[in-house]
Amino acid sequence: MPATTETSPLLVPEVHPPPWIVQVGLLTRRVAIEAFRNPVLILNLLLALLFLVVYDGTVGGVSLLVSFAGGNYYNFILPAAILAASVGGGAAGLLLVSDIQSGYLSRQLTMPIRRSALVASLVLTAAVQVVLQATVVVLFGIALGADPETGLPGVLCVLGLAFVWGLGFAAYSVAVAVFSRDMQATAAANLIFIPLIFLSPLLVPYEYLKPWMQTAADLNPARYVTEGMRSLLIEGWDGQMLVDALLASLAFAVAMGALAIVTIRFRSLGVEG
Amino acid sequence: MGAIQLDEVSKSYSGDNGSPPALSQLSLTVEAGQALALLGANGAGKSTVVHILATLSRPDSGRATIAGFDTVKQASRVRTRIGVALQDVGVYGAGRVRQVLRHHARLFGLDRSAAARRGDEVIELAGLTQVVGKRVHRLSGGTRRRLDLGLALLHQPPVLLLDEPTSSLDPFSRRDFWEELGRLRDAGTCILFASQSLEETEQLADRVTVLVGGVIWRDDISVAEVREAWSGDASDH
Numbered sequence: 001m002p003a004t005t006e007t008s009p010l011l012v013p014e015v016h017p018p019p020w021i022v023q024v025g026l027l028t029r030r031v032a033i034e035a036f037r038n039p040v041l042i043l044n045l046l047l048a049l050l051f052l053v054v055y056d057g058t059v060g061g062v063s064l065l066v067s068f069a070g071g072n073y074y075n076f077i078l079p080a081a082i083l084a085a086s087v088g089g090g091a092a093g094l095l096l097v098s099d100i101q102s103g104y105l106s107r108q109l110t111m112p113i114r115r116s117a118l119v120a121s122l123v124l125t126a127a128v129q130v131v132l133q134a135t136v137v138v139l140f141g142i143a144l145g146a147d148p149e150t151g152l153p154g155v156l157c158v159l160g161l162a163f164v165w166g167l168g169f170a171a172y173s174v175a176v177a178v179f180s181r182d183m184q185a186t187a188a189a190n191l192i193f194i195p196l197i198f199l200s201p202l203l204v205p206y207e208y209l210k211p212w213m214q215t216a217a218d219l220n221p222a223r224y225v226t227e228g229m230r231s232l233l234i235e236g237w238d239g240q241m242l243v244d245a246l247l248a249s250l251a252f253a254v255a256m257g258a259l260a261i262v263t264i265r266f267r268s269l270g271v272e273g
Numbered sequence: 274m275g276a277i278q279l280d281e282v283s284k285s286y287s288g289d290n291g292s293p294p295a296l297s298q299l300s301l302t303v304e305a306g307q308a309l310a311l312l313g314a315n316g317a318g319k320s321t322v323v324h325i326l327a328t329l330s331r332p333d334s335g336r337a338t339i340a341g342f343d344t345v346k347q348a349s350r351v352r353t354r355i356g357v358a359l360q361d362v363g364v365y366g367a368g369r370v371r372q373v374l375r376h377h378a379r380l381f382g383l384d385r386s387a388a389a390r391r392g393d394e395v396i397e398l399a400g401l402t403q404v405v406g407k408r409v410h411r412l413s414g415g416t417r418r419r420l421d422l423g424l425a426l427l428h429q430p431p432v433l434l435l436d437e438p439t440s441s442l443d444p445f446s447r448r449d450f451w452e453e454l455g456r457l458r459d460a461g462t463c464i465l466f467a468s469q470s471l472e473e474t475e476q477l478a479d480r481v482t483v484l485v486g487g488v489i490w491r492d493d494i495s496v497a498e499v500r501e502a503w504s505g506d507a508s509d510h
Contacts, residue, residue, distance in 0.1 A: 015354075015430075016353075016382040017353065018380070018382050023380065026379050026380055029376075030376055034366075103362060103363040104364060104365050106361070106363050107359070107421075107424065108363075111352055111377070111381070112349060112380075
């Protein structure tokens with residue numbers, strides 16, 4: 001048998017993997033093909049639109065709330081529907097579990113692909129998905145009567161906040177997926193959005209929450225994101241509100257990203273390196 | 274130094290309390306241009322060997338190398354040199370056959386036109402010309418396996434790691450793949466494949482190693498000897 005020598009193709013591979021950013025681009029394209037063919041996307045969107053209609057129908061007639069919303073309750077409740085749409089970020093975890101269970105993740109792990117590129121592609125696709133859903137929600141809200149005070153630039157800022165928030169939610173679902181490797185557990189973990197959005201001044205202004213609820217809201221990043229979005233939709237440009245909202249959503253994204261990385265190291269996606 | 278080398282590799286799976294280890298102090302060398310068949314019953318440790326060499330799992334002790342590169346400490350260098358087809362077909366369902374091949378070729382660093390060229394070559398090679406535009410989830414199990422094997426060959430790796438590679442293929446496809454793998458072996462590719470098929474082993478392997486309970490029961494044994502042993506008292510093996 002021929003022995004391995006210095007000139008052997010074993011030592012001089014033809015394969016030169018593309019740079020990290022190209023890997024992320026290629027992988028994101030693939031994940032998007034899977035994600036945007038999933039009917040769950042439509043269900044999440046319908047849920048978010050339902051939020052908008054149902055809450056307006058339920059409490060939109062309360063004159064006190066309407067006065068806080070500058071006479072337009074849709075402006076007040078729109079962030080609730082956008083945060084509900086952020087559940088779409090959970091698609092990242094569900095796609096990962098699907099790849100684990102189908103054996104496709106194993107194939108990817110044997111290829112010269114960076115682990116971080118794999119995770120980034122999932123999180124990025126899910127965050128884009130959140131933004132697309134949020135866009136539909138905002139357009140639907142405007143069609144119903146919402147009238148954003150800051151106009152198109154303000155709406156773009158709202159969508160930017162939704163994107164960063166979506167990154168965090170997607171990273172959280174990836175962490176759960178890697179830990180559980182189970183579709184049902186990952187889907188159930190996405191229900192964390194319920195305490196996140198209800199333990200915040202989403203339905204009534206912060207001042208009207210009970211003290212314990214205010215404490216919970218203080219610790220909840222969703223409060224600051226909601227108030228930031230609301231300020232853009234109702235009051236106009238408020239630098240402090242925007243900075244708080246951006247910092248809260250960034251902190252959420254970074255914390256959940258760190259959780260995902262720790263979980264991946266703990267539960268090992270193959271041998272690293 | 275062999276193209277593939279395992280030095281006293283041991284592996285147990287957590288949660289298998291009281292169970293024997295999957296691999297116990299296993300040492301094995303496969304040279305370039307050699308095709309080694311790992312035979313054994315279920316649970317003999319064949320897939321564990323493939324997983325460790327494919328950088329999917331790390332040994333508890335001992336060392337595994339591909340072309341001298343450690344599968345744990347130099348995993349990324351190992352991954353540029355291996356083509357892998359595991360027992361479970363690893364292809365994503367929503368993509369179309371041609372799209373999947375080109376996507377993987379790009380991930381192996383081929384530019385757009387080279388990826389298209391190589392993708393078309395593999396379509397021909399794997400007998401996928403009739404299904405190039407079909408989505409993977411619409412393919413039959415055997416066709417999906419052909420695509421899976423095509424992906425393993427896509428970047429023309431010097432080392433192929435295959436786990437029961439042709440078990441789900443029809444006889445014609447199986448023969449075609451054996452011929453192709455034989456050509457690659459003769460051209461210097463090192464092939465290690467886990468199998469339970471003596472026919473596959475006879476066609477492809479120039480060396481046979483039998484594992485029992487995570488250790489080598491016999492190395493460099495002929496297929497005839499294996500057949501004789503297996504047709505005897507199976508409980509011995």
